Amino acid sequence: MSVILALLVSACTQTPENVRRTxxxxxxxxxxxxxxxxxxxxxxxxxxxxxxxxxxxxxxxGSKGGELHVNGxxxxxxIDDWHELTRQNAGGSLTFTVCARKDGQWMQYKDFTVxxxxxxxxDYGLTYRRIPPGYEVGGNIGIYQxxxxxxxxxxxxxxxxxxxxxxxxxxxxxTDPRWLTMQIRGEGGGTMVQTDGVQxxxxxxxxxxxxxxxxxxxxxxGQYCAYAINSVHQAFFTGAKSNLEVYHRFGDxxxxxxxxxxxxxxxxxxxxxxxxxxxxxxxxxxxxxxxxQPCDVPSEYLKVKCSLVSIPFDxxxxxxxxxxxxxxxxxxxxxxxxxxxxxxxxxxxxxxVSSRSNFPVAQRDADLWLMDLRTHETRSLTEVNSDCxxxxxxxxxxxxxxxxxxxxxxxxxxxxxxxxxDDQGRVSKPFLLPQRNPRKYYAEMFDAYNVPDFTKTxxxxxxxxxxxxxxxxxxxxxxxx
Numbered sequence: 001m002s003v004i005l006a007l008l009v010s011a012c013t014q015t016p017e018n019v020r021r022t023x024x025x026x027x028x029x030x031x032x033x034x035x036x037x038x039x040x041x042x043x044x045x046x047x048x049x050x051x052x053x054x055x056x057x058x059x060x061x062g063s064k065g066g067e068l069h070v071n072g073x074x075x076x077x078x079i080d081d082w083h084e085l086t087r088q089n090a091g092g093s094l095t096f097t098v099c100a101r102k103d104g105q106w107m108q109y110k111d112f113t114v115x116x117x118x119x120x121x122x123d124y125g126l127t128y129r130r131i132p133p134g135y136e137v138g139g140n141i142g143i144y145q146x147x148x149x150x151x152x153x154x155x156x157x158x159x160x161x162x163x164x165x166x167x168x169x170x171x172x173x174x175t176d177p178r179w180l181t182m183q184i185r186g187e188g189g190g191t192m193v194q195t196d197g198v199q200x201x202x203x204x205x206x207x208x209x210x211x212x213x214x215x216x217x218x219x220x221x222g223q224y225c226a227y228a229i230n231s232v233h234q235a236f237f238t239g240a241k242s243n244l245e246v247y248h249r250f251g252d253x254x255x256x257x258x259x260x261x262x263x264x265x266x267x268x269x270x271x272x273x274x275x276x277x278x279x280x281x282x283x284x285x286x287x288x289x290x291x292x293q294p295c296d297v298p299s300e301y302l303k304v305k306c307s308l309v310s311i312p313f314d315x316x317x318x319x320x321x322x323x324x325x326x327x328x329x330x331x332x333x334x335x336x337x338x339x340x341x342x343x344x345x346x347x348x349x350x351x352x353v354s355s356r357s358n359f360p361v362a363q364r365d366a367d368l369w370l371m372d373l374r375t376h377e378t379r380s381l382t383e384v385n386s387d388c389x390x391x392x393x394x395x396x397x398x399x400x401x402x403x404x405x406x407x408x409x410x411x412x413x414x415x416x417x418x419x420x421x422d423d424q425g426r427v428s429k430p431f432l433l434p435q436r437n438p439r440k441y442y443a444e445m446f447d448a449y450n451v452p453d454f455t456k457t458x459x460x461x462x463x464x465x466x467x468x469x470x471x472x473x474x475x476x477x478x479x480x481x
Contacts, residue, residue: 039120047075057069057098058071058096067085094116123455124149146433165186173222206478229254246362262480282346293305307327338359347399361405368391383428413448
């Protein structure tokens with residue numbers, strides 16, 4: 001038995017021989033060269049970008065001590081050993097020495113560095129929707145959660161549990177999934193509002209509103225949740241660089257008091273303009289949103305330019321202010337400002353900027369920008385932006401990490417990236433969400449990731465109760481206050 005085991009180990013572990021040194025950095029997938037990670041993140045497994053390499057030998061040394069050595073067809077690190085090494089080197093760095101074999105020749109590449117941030121990322125994980133980019137319901141759309149410290153992924157709810165229905169706008173309250181809202185469109189649609197873990201299904205459409213709520217954002221108190229009230233449509237191009245335009249024919253913003261099941265309305269948020277993408281400030285005293293002037297869409301799709309606007313909100317009275325403030329003027333700047341996300345520490349506003357549209361994920365030129373709320377200075381996040389769409393960003397609970405979706409790999413499929421921001425607003429090179437054997441995983445993944453968010457703990461949703469209430473069409477009808 002010991003002889004057989006020794007032969008198996010010998011067959012799997014191939015020591016580099018006659019190594020040729022090169023002064024070049026290794027071309028690896030994903031590109032983890034020079035990224036900054038939190039201690040305790042899932043291992044940064046990687047492949048050689050060139051599939052012609054058949055074996056790798058990787059040594060990782062910590063600047064504060066510790067070492068890992070892996071050998072195989074790709075760099076596959078033990079989770080516990082990786083966690084120990086990264087935690088030992090928090091605030092320091094890891095040096096990777098990579099040898100790889102192609103056509104029988106071993107090559108050793110220039111060492112590269114990964115930095116381990118002094119900022120911890122203690123949230124449990126991420127939630128996101130996985131959906132085939134087929135522009136219709138089908139293909140088992142699902143909302144999933146992922147433990148970012150391991151490779152464990154599990155569904156929160158899938159279309160197989162509720163066939164023919166589209167799930168969207170799954171939103172926890174400042175990363176706390178005990179307060180969660182989710183919208184189901186189509187037959188038997190409705191809005192799930194989960195407060196302190198108790199699930200209820202509401203009909204958020206009334207005689208005074210044009211549609212049910214979507215694009216949700218919680219008030220930090222957990223008493224209120226803001227929703228956009230809109231319609232979503234798609235138009236397709238032929239013979240153009242773009243293949244899709246997403247637009248809204250109307251848009252308003254309302255706030256739901258989740259204790260009384262009452263909608264709070266304001267004439268300033270129900271105008272002929274299109275109000276969309278609400279978000280409360282970290283102290284709950286301000287509601288941000290985007291607004292664009294009405295035009296004849298889709299024929300006038302180039303005219304859709306969103307401004308970033310705010311309105312005061314009094315949580316004690318459940319009342320809006322009497323004036324709005326335009327922070328960024330889209331028509332004046334010939335830009336569109338959407339999906340504002342305030343950091344939970346009150347320091348930053350992160351938002352999307354594109355040449356047009358109120359749906360940036362469909363815009364190739366959509367980038368992430370940052371506003372310093374102390375100075376109101378703004379800048380493009382060149383550290384994370386690419387030539388393809390960046391959008392759907394959200395903050396970690398401590399506001400030192402953010403996640404966003406990007407189409408940078410192929411222009412069609414959104415994947416999830418994480419980056420770190422320090423107290424001065426300096427942002428690190430983003431890294432792709434780690435997967436075991438990542439080239440194989442992502443090559444076989446035919447879903448796009450969207451609407452990612454951090455969660456402090458696992459999401460607990462009673463799917464059987466969801467099935468019962470959705471199929472029975474039991475709904476609590478909201479009223480207007």
